[in-house]
Each structure stands twice: as C-alpha cells, then as structure tokens.
Amino acid sequence: MVGDFNHWNPAAHPLQSRGDGTLTAHISLPAHSSHSFRNLAAGDHWFDDEHADAHDGTNSRIHT
Known part of the structure; x- marks a missing residue:
C-alpha cells in the first residue's frame, strides 16, 4: 500500500x-486526518480500494 502517509x-x-x-496491510494513522x-x-x-471512504479521481481516500 502506498500513499501520502x-x-x-x-x-514501506x-x-x-x-x-x-x-x-x-496494517498502517497506523493519526486521528482526525x-x-x-x-x-x-x-x-x-495499481488498483483502488473499493472500501475506501472516497475516491478523488486518481487515488483512494481514507478519513480517520
């Protein structure tokens, strides 16, 4: 899994x-990010996560 984090x-x-x-993949992210x-x-x-909180047209997005 790759991302801005x-x-x-x-x-990584x-x-x-x-x-x-x-x-x-297990990743710890800060709350409210x-x-x-x-x-x-x-x-x-490359593939998107169908369970992501959102998609921005290029990437999956997660909100913690």
Missing part, C-alpha cells in the same frame, strides 16, 4: 496475502 514508497507497507485470497493512497500489486498493477 509513506511518501508513496511501495516498500507491502501488501500481504491472506488465506482467503485477499490482500492486507485524511490521506490519499493506492494499492500496488505484483507486476506494477
């Missing part, structure tokens, strides 16, 4: 495979 560094929070076929992010999978495949 890790300076868009793909190595890599997605991990779960037993049910989904991917996950808003962040842009995207997911980056193998093969440089």
Whole structure:
C-alpha cells in the first residue's frame, strides 16, 4: 500500500496475502486526518480500494 502517509514508497507497507485470497496491510494513522493512497500489486498493477471512504479521481481516500 502506498500513499501520502509513506511518501508513496511501495516498500514501506507491502501488501500481504491472506488465506482467503485477499490482500492486507496494517498502517497506523493519526486521528482526525485524511490521506490519499493506492494499492500496488505484483507486476506494477495499481488498483483502488473499493472500501475506501472516497475516491478523488486518481487515488483512494481514507478519513480517520
């Protein structure tokens, strides 16, 4: 997972495979903040999070 919270560094929070076929990453963010992010999978495949709080046309957005 990459976003403004890790300076868009793909190595900072890599997605991990779960037993049910989904991917996950654990990130602690400050309360009452808003962040842009995207997911980056193998093969440089970028994708949005369908469960994000919002989308701004380019990135997913999360509000804590």
